Amino acid sequence: MDATPDEHCEAPLASRALAAARSFARRGGSAFADLLWPPVCAHCRAATSIPDGLCARCWSRLALIERPYCERLGTPFALDIGGKLLSPEAIANPPVFDRARAVARYDDIARSLTHRQKYGDQLHLAVTMGTMMAAAGRELLAEADAILPIPLHRFRLWTRRYNQAALLARMVAKSSGKSLLLDALIRVRRTRPQVGLTRAERAANLAGAFKVPADRRPAVEGRRLLLIDDVLTTGATVSAAARALRRAGAAGVDVLTFARVTVDA
Template sequence: MGLGAKLHFGRRIGPLLRSGAGQLLRLVYPPVCAGCGRMAAAPAALCAECWGTVRFVERPLCDISGAPFDHDRGEGMLSPEVIANPPPYAKARAAVLYDGAARKLAQGLKYSDRADLAKMMAEWMVRAGREIIDDSDVIVCVPLHRRRLFSRRYNQSAELARAIAALTGKPFQAGGLRRIRATRQQVGLGLKARQDNVRGAFAVPPGRLPEIAGFKVLLVDDVLTTGSTVVAATRALNRAGAEQVNVLTFARVASPGAETLYA
């Protein structure tokens, strides 16, 4: 068989082999629900029961913080928390509330090496945050301190940011924001303790200033609780000259007072 015929044969048989291998792999390792572990129709998907526990963040919501309202208060309405204490970011949006299967997805990505979940979670985030994504120039993520990154092996927020960049075509500036001070884990801390914990913890490295200064930045994180972390990160981006910062997270707690419930 000549070289041309071999190449032609390879182009035809390659996809068939890959398809067959994929089918065999699914027989040996059938896809399971990302929420409960039972068999599912596709990898990184949810079964019908888990899907029913997902609560998407839909309007009506606060125009700035993205906090959902229990009734329609009119277009452009703000929550009392935002009126009393305006955040440094322009707008924040989240895809889902942090409970049910959505909570399991977030914890699986963060603590259980389930980086395969990032694409599905990012798709939900793009749907929820299309308005602020279109109004942003570059994407950065909330960083981990290098010691915590070493112990976890990857940053879940970076995985989400990278997937969002791939879905939208917006550039992801990995390393555009750095955690310059090691902090305690926020889980279990109250609002004041969270604010103190992350105050001054972030900075834009001098060499990365041209990627931030003058640009509209989309800041990506996995879960928004009190907002202390994204507020501290936003202030660092603003100090670096960002024209505007929008915040996009996969999930948010139902109310700011519930942060200590989500260990």
């Protein structure tokens, strides 16, 4: 079963101490806190006027995904020919989920932010990334009944100490006011890393990896759910998770990630 929110947010002692100090200072007044810790860019650490945001230079380098894009897969189109469009891939191979959206292409700034949050213990980046995800996924959030993260297997959670998707999901839930389900979907099978696997190998690797516990089915049945992850590559992970949710009676499943790999990225 997924860990509790506290377990998801375990961080090195130094990081927790810094966070506590910031919180204490901010309770004493935002001006005093900003004097002690002036806002800096989440990527390059240059001075900025927006806490937990990006500076103008880094923002301009973030490859945002905006319309026109495939309404099912969220993949961007080079040209806008008007109307709501479907990509050839979505028509030929409709996904298990209903719709996918992402903030940016998995390139340069987005890659750096996701790697640092996932592997570098920079948990504070969930604030920056989650806030942008809530904006990019506002259409999906308007229809969602609840939000849930892609879960980690308990062994992977133990070695990594936190689930980056759960941190992002909590921030998206906080920004949108939607309920957060941390234990409605669990990872029951330990899978090997997806890096380097083909599309077919990824799908086979994740077959049967997710499950909705019997006592959590009422939280899923008849509801429209929004799955949260950091990066969408081939869609194998979110497809396996969406399949488990549909089998448990979910009325619909959408996907929201911070970044997604595109053919020309």
